[in-house]
Amino acid sequence: MKNNIPGWMSEAELEVLNRIGLTLPVGSTVLEIGSFLGRSAFTWSLSLFDQIGSVICVDPWEGTIADFPEGAVAAMDGDTEFLDHTLSLYKHFLINTRELDNVFAIRLPGQEFHWIMTPTIAPPAVIFIDGDHSPNGLLFDLEASLPNQQYGAHDMTLICGHDYGHPDIPHIKPIVDGFAIRNGFRVQHFEDTRLFALRWGNRYENFIEHLSQ
Ligand SMILES: C[S@@+](CC[C@H](N)C(=O)[O-])C[C@H]1O[C@@H](n2cnc3c(N)ncnc32)[C@H](O)[C@@H]1O
Numbered sequence: 001m002k003n004n005i006p007g008w009m010s011e012a013e014l015e016v017l018n019r020i021g022l023t024l025p026v027g028s029t030v031l032e033i034g035s036f037l038g039r040s041a042f043t044w045s046l047s048l049f050d051q052i053g054s055v056i057c058v059d060p061w062e063g064t065i066a067d068f069p070e071g072a073v074a075a076m077d078g079d080t081e082f083l084d085h086t087l088s089l090y091k092h093f094l095i096n097t098r099e100l101d102n103v104f105a106i107r108l109p110g111q112e113f114h115w116i117m118t119p120t121i122a123p124p125a126v127i128f129i130d131g132d133h134s135p136n137g138l139l140f141d142l143e144a145s146l147p148n149q150q151y152g153a154h155d156m157t158l159i160c161g162h163d164y165g166h167p168d169i170p171h172i173k174p175i176v177d178g179f180a181i182r183n184g185f186r187v188q189h190f191e192d193t194r195l196f197a198l199r200w201g202n203r204y205e206n207f208i209e210h211l212s213q
Contacts, residue, residue: 035061058113
């Protein structure tokens with residue numbers, strides 16, 4: 001099934017999400033912070049389908065497409081002709097994901113969400129961060145994704161996210177890098193994408209990598 005949902009994730013980025021999803025064990029859950037119209041959620045959903053996995057989407061879905069700058073809307077990938085500029089983002093998301101029975105929407109900002117609000121007992125296998133891109137918002141999501149914190153992660157949860165190295169949001173990379181160094185992660189930057197994943201690594205290795213960037 002082709003992903004026609006409008007959004008700012010490129011085909012190459014969706015392919016990385018798909019590859020990660022396909023490797024997850026049976027019954028895995030992906031927690032997505034920031035789902036917009038459902039473009040990345042759609043890919044996670046299909047990638048988890050065979051393993052009977054699910055996607056929990058957390059987003060306040062405030063406003064409509066008309067609230068976004070024209071240039072940003074024009075830059076979206078997907079079938080933008082289906083965009084209704086007056087329909088709320090939330091209704092768009094519900095319509096776009098209506099055929100995906102493993103997608104669950106929780107209409108809250110990440111700050112107000114806690115993993116115990118989900119219909120899932122097991123910790124999330126993946127936390128995908130693409131929500132509040134402000135410095136404090138991003139830092140909140142990263143910290144809430146550490147083991148035993150608000151987003152329900154355990155030691156094996158993969159933390160990943162979008163817009164790493166995005167020229168229009170230059171604070172994302174140093175915030176992710178700093179968080180990684182402080183918490184003993186190595187940052188993996190997927191080629192030809194703005195996706196990052198945090199891998200457990202030793203602090204010395206991180207420091208050297210940081211110096212060479
Ligand atoms: C860049 S879009 C997400 C794109 C989406 N992943 C996709 O594939 O199209 C950012 C989203 O984050 C949401 N958002 C903003 N603040 C948030 C918060 N505090 N917690 C969760 N989501 C938030 C916005 O409503 C918006 O839908």
